Amino acid sequence: MKKSLAIIGAGPSALAAAIYTTREDIPTVLYEKGVVGGLAAITDKVENYPGFPSGVEGMILANQFQSQAERFGADIEFGEVSSVKKLNNAIEIIVDNKPILADAVLIATGSSYKKTGMPGEDDFYGKGVHYCATCDGAFYRDKKIAVIGGGNSAIQEAIFLTRFASHIDLLVRSKIRASDVLQKELKKYIDEGKITVHLKTTPQKILSLEGKINGIEINQEDDIKQLEVEGVFVFIGLNPNTGFLQGSGIELDEQGLIKTNSRLETNIPGIFASGDVRSGATMQIASAVGEGASAALSIREYLESQKH
Numbered sequence: 001m002k003k004s005l006a007i008i009g010a011g012p013s014a015l016a017a018a019i020y021t022t023r024e025d026i027p028t029v030l031y032e033k034g035v036v037g038g039l040a041a042i043t044d045k046v047e048n049y050p051g052f053p054s055g056v057e058g059m060i061l062a063n064q065f066q067s068q069a070e071r072f073g074a075d076i077e078f079g080e081v082s083s084v085k086k087l088n089n090a091i092e093i094i095v096d097n098k099p100i101l102a103d104a105v106l107i108a109t110g111s112s113y114k115k116t117g118m119p120g121e122d123d124f125y126g127k128g129v130h131y132c133a134t135c136d137g138a139f140y141r142d143k144k145i146a147v148i149g150g151g152n153s154a155i156q157e158a159i160f161l162t163r164f165a166s167h168i169d170l171l172v173r174s175k176i177r178a179s180d181v182l183q184k185e186l187k188k189y190i191d192e193g194k195i196t197v198h199l200k201t202t203p204q205k206i207l208s209l210e211g212k213i214n215g216i217e218i219n220q221e222d223d224i225k226q227l228e229v230e231g232v233f234v235f236i237g238l239n240p241n242t243g244f245l246q247g248s249g250i251e252l253d254e255q256g257l258i259k260t261n262s263r264l265e266t267n268i269p270g271i272f273a274s275g276d277v278r279s280g281a282t283m284q285i286a287s288a289v290g291e292g293a294s295a296a297l298s299i300r301e302y303l304e305s306q307k308h
């Protein structure tokens with residue numbers, strides 16, 4: 001009997017892996033609890049995926065990934081995986097309370113960006129409220145924006161966004177927790193007047209006019225103010241989608257992302273991880289796809305080795 005692969009998730013990384021494994025004649029089933037195409041499918045416009053010089057709608061890109069994987073025989077099933085367990089001769093995953101056995105498993109469940117929960121955040125998701133500076137920063141050339149967060153990633157991304165934005169209001173809940181090096185660099189932008197830091201500040205709500213963001217209301221030590229901005233970038237952390245791996249024995253890093261070796265294999269032989277759920281991932285579609293392809297080649301090698 002042919003050795004099989006179960007992929008958890010059907011985002012870009014999973015679909016890229018499936019294109020490779022199905023072409024290698026490895027029976028491949030993907031289990032998806034939400035939207036096929038993952039975060040890419042809910043992204044308005046993707047401007048940095050190679051091969052699309054004028055950009056591409058996230059949903060269209062996701063549909064293309066799906067069609068290509070299905071053309072070679074990938075089977076996409078809807079269901080939520082709640083556990084992964086290595087048995088003697090197989091790996092068991094539980095999908096909607098049903099046990100499924102496979103010879104290898106790829107975990108490609110991605111990560112969710114933490115939200116502030118303020119009113120308007122969801123309404124303007126991807127259309128004024130953003131979670132990725134590399135992806136969406138260029139939309140704010142010569143515009144005023146707000147950045148929310150005080151950790152390393154928020155400071156790093158705020159500095160990156162100075163390439164585009166004319167001014168950045170940096171909203172920090174308590175104090176800045178970034179490294180000394182980053183804080184020194186930040187000071188240069190503060191001195192130039194490019195970034196204004198608001199400490200002890202919580203965002204209250206997104207303000208808008210005719211369907212477009214025109215400001216943000218903030219609370220700074222009980223003083224309610226309104227700042228004029230056209231975009232808001234939120235960098236308050238990530239929630240890797242790895243809760244279901246509790247008790248699996250799969251090693252995670254301190255953020256909860258899956259640790260792998262250079263072959264994208266976890267500490268448990270036969271269980272691989274790729275894309276935004278992997279420790280060290282760069283949280284981009286192109287890299288998630290690249291990792292999916294690399295994982296597929298490692299999986300092929302692993303399954304070959306199990307035949308003898």
Ligand SMILES: Cc1cc2nc3c(=O)[nH]c(=O)nc-3n(C[C@H](O)[C@H](O)[C@H](O)COP(=O)(O)OP(=O)(O)OC[C@H]3O[C@@H](n4cnc5c(N)ncnc54)[C@H](O)[C@@H]3O)c2cc1C
Pocket residue numbers: 008009010011012013014031032033034035036037038039040042043044045046047048049079080081082108109110111113125126130131132135136241244274275276277282283284285286288
């Ligand atoms: C608003 C926004 C805009 C972005 N814009 C860009 C951009 O312009 N360019 C760019 O390169 N990147 C962009 N990104 C980042 C990009 O979308 C991600 O890096 C990419 O989608 C990661 O792919 P992935 O397959 O690793 O994970 P995901 O896309 O997160 O897919 C994971 C899938 O796994 C499923 N899943 C999770 N847990 C389970 C479970 N237990 N059982 C079954 N299924 C499960 C999820 O439902 C999801 O569909 C953007 C992200 C956001 C949020």
